[in-house]
Amino acid sequence: MGVRGALRSWRRSGGPPERLFRRALRHLVSGQDAAAEEDLTAVVRADSAEVEAYLGLAEIYRRRDEIGRAITLYQNLNLRSDLDEEQRDAALCGLGLAFESGGFVPRAVATFEQLLERSGDHAVAMEALVRLLPQQGDLERALVLQRRLGRKRGGRDVAAEAGLLARIARSRRDEGRDDMADRAARRALRLDPACTTAHLVLAELAAEARKPKRVVESLMKALESDPGSASVILPRLEAAWAEGAGRRGSWIDGLRELARAHSEEPAFVEALARALLEAHQPEQALEVVRAGLVRWPDHIGLRTRAGRILLASRRSQEALTSYQDLLDLLEKSAEADA
Numbered sequence: 001m002g003v004r005g006a007l008r009s010w011r012r013s014g015g016p017p018e019r020l021f022r023r024a025l026r027h028l029v030s031g032q033d034a035a036a037e038e039d040l041t042a043v044v045r046a047d048s049a050e051v052e053a054y055l056g057l058a059e060i061y062r063r064r065d066e067i068g069r070a071i072t073l074y075q076n077l078n079l080r081s082d083l084d085e086e087q088r089d090a091a092l093c094g095l096g097l098a099f100e101s102g103g104f105v106p107r108a109v110a111t112f113e114q115l116l117e118r119s120g121d122h123a124v125a126m127e128a129l130v131r132l133l134p135q136q137g138d139l140e141r142a143l144v145l146q147r148r149l150g151r152k153r154g155g156r157d158v159a160a161e162a163g164l165l166a167r168i169a170r171s172r173r174d175e176g177r178d179d180m181a182d183r184a185a186r187r188a189l190r191l192d193p194a195c196t197t198a199h200l201v202l203a204e205l206a207a208e209a210r211k212p213k214r215v216v217e218s219l220m221k222a223l224e225s226d227p228g229s230a231s232v233i234l235p236r237l238e239a240a241w242a243e244g245a246g247r248r249g250s251w252i253d254g255l256r257e258l259a260r261a262h263s264e265e266p267a268f269v270e271a272l273a274r275a276l277l278e279a280h281q282p283e284q285a286l287e288v289v290r291a292g293l294v295r296w297p298d299h300i301g302l303r304t305r306a307g308r309i310l311l312a313s314r315r316s317q318e319a320l321t322s323y324q325d326l327l328d329l330l331e332k333s334a335e336a337d338a
Helices: 003-013 017-029 033-045 051-063 065-077 085-101 105-118 122-136 139-153 157-175 178-191 196-210 214-224 228-245 253-262 266-278 282-295 299-314 314-338
Strands: none
Touching: 051 085, 085 105, 085 122, 105 122, 105 253, 105 314, 122 157, 122 196, 122 253, 139 157, 139 266, 157 178, 157 196, 178 196, 196 228, 196 253, 214 314, 228 253, 228 266, 253 266, 266 282, 266 299, 282 299
């Protein structure tokens, strides 16, 4: 294209490429993707050699969830021979992210691995592979990359490493490789003593080895690290309590202590009320539930437990009132979700 042709093209497109790039940047910063797209499209129409404009368009498509268009544009860029090293990395990285957004995990992994072969310390590629490789069952490779990422950043993410080790422990446990599961769980806890999954794996291994005291110890630590998982952990703890609690007292005593220690979690209150009812102490159970409802008046589990206690106590009229309150709560919840 000659000078006159370039001038005519620029006038039609809104100005020289530099001006359009600057304007597109302003639009992107202000969140006006459509306007930025218009400017970048004008650039590539005027000059198809403008790789940066194509990269910008592909990124806009990806952010807008137009994944097919983004993938096509990134793939076309990767076929070109006029990209410099930085542009080639950007095209591969964008393609990998587009594949991930589209749910094409194996293709995303392959693309990010290709990017790492080119640029061995590419942070975005390592972050993506740490996310994606566990979905393909390759937890060990994800752990290696997590450590490499930590070295690049100048500091380990011990919680992330512990989480991957705990997932490895869970996987080995599921495969019946208990020795490897035990080692991986203990390595996870050395890095992060609050790793709930590792505590749960050790509890399962202790149960299989018929060591109830260790089961209780591990489950108590799991509750300490994640009180929000009480509804899952408490039934396991109850099953092991009689043999493994030692001097902690009865199961009800233990629940009372846990409810005091984790007063922000209604699951402990509900469990204590159920245990009291099963121990034929309905009045105490009802007292516990009503105290909980003062704090969490819209808690469906506590409302249900109150009704069950009243029915078990043959207090039918009070139970009916309690269930009416529960129905009102469920109706309100349904209306909020509609």
